Amino acid sequence: MKNLLTILLLGWSLPTLADRLPLPSGTPASYKSECGSCHLPYPPALLAADDWRRIMGKLGDHFGSDATLDSRQQQEIRAFLENAAGRPERLGSAGEPPRISQTQRFIRKHREVPARFWSDPRVKSAANCEACHPGAATGNYSEHDIAFRELRK
Ligand code: HEC
Ligand code: HEC
Known part of the structure; x- marks a missing residue:
């Protein structure tokens, strides 16, 4: 039972493929x-x-x-x-x-990102991934690791 739980928990906490994009x-x-x-x-x-x-x-x-x-x-x-x-x-x-x-x-x-964020002075441009994804350099694009609390899940 304990093993089954561990397996289940591991499965849930594994990041989805789409939010890990390391070089x-x-x-x-x-x-x-x-x-x-x-x-x-x-x-x-x-x-x-x-x-x-x-x-x-x-x-x-x-x-x-x-x-x-x-x-x-x-x-x-x-x-x-x-x-x-x-x-x-x-x-x-x-x-x-x-x-x-x-x-x-x-x-x-990025459909759920309100338009005002793209022109926010802290972001400047959609090309500035790291403004919102502080872990982008290591390929972390998780919706939980977003710089702005309003955008985080
Ligand atoms: C001298 C500075 C500079 C260097 C070096 C540079 N870039 Fe850029 N790159 C820019 C600028 C400025 C933009 C536009 C950023 C913006 O719109 O905010 C850009 C944008 C981009 C974009 C589009 C981003 C987007 O989705 O809006 C890509 C892709 C890109 N660069 C790839 C490369 C590649 C590949 C190299 C290496 C061969 C490279 N860049 C080297 C300055 C540079
Ligand atoms: C204004 C802030 C902002 C900027 C700038 C931004 N993103 Fe995002 N991004 C987000 C948010 C918020 C999400 C989560 C969206 C959701 O789940 O509704 C996201 C999601 C993603 C995802 C999907 C992750 C998953 O779980 O599937 C990828 C990949 C991604 N961004 C890549 C990029 C790249 C690459 C750039 C730069 C070219 C970039 N983002 C620029 C805010 C931003």
Whole structure:
């Protein structure tokens, strides 16, 4: 009986797959240092391979910033992102330039976030994942670990 209880409790407390998005174990160091210098090194599974290809092909004009890399790093990161990308049919269109925050998957997951939060000065932009997900660097997107009490479950 006690064992059964333990098993049940373990099962309940296991996080769902969707709220754990750590960087894959083979992530090149350059991804963290280069693509994580201005913002979070985003989870590659949140964009489709084609979207990553478009982002990596236009680094000189990257959302108004210059994110140019030397060609070795550019190729290394591009190959990594395309390989670890998510399935397009699950994510939906990401727009142009591609944004994680424009995909249907992102919009669906954030449906309950009131509009005023996206422009809150503490958040500034939907791309600023860590403002709301303080554990984002380690891949923790749990609805229980949200920075604002009003949004936490
Ligand atoms: C020089 C700074 C800088 C570097 C380096 C940089 N980025 Fe960005 N990135 C930005 C800015 C600025 C935005 C727009 C943020 C916003 O809208 O608030 C952005 C946005 C993004 C977005 C869209 C986020 C969203 O869903 O709204 C993705 C994806 C992205 N960057 C990927 C990358 C990748 C991959 C690399 C490495 C090759 C990289 N970035 C390197 C500055 C940078
Ligand atoms: C304004 C605050 C805010 C920002 C900014 C934000 N999120 Fe979220 N996010 C939330 C909240 C709140 C939830 C839980 C929503 C719910 O369950 O109703 C959530 C849920 C999620 C989930 C689903 C977790 C699950 O249990 O399925 C993922 C994945 C996620 N966010 C990723 C991101 C990423 C990646 C970014 C940045 C590109 C981001 N979020 C930016 C507030 C935010």
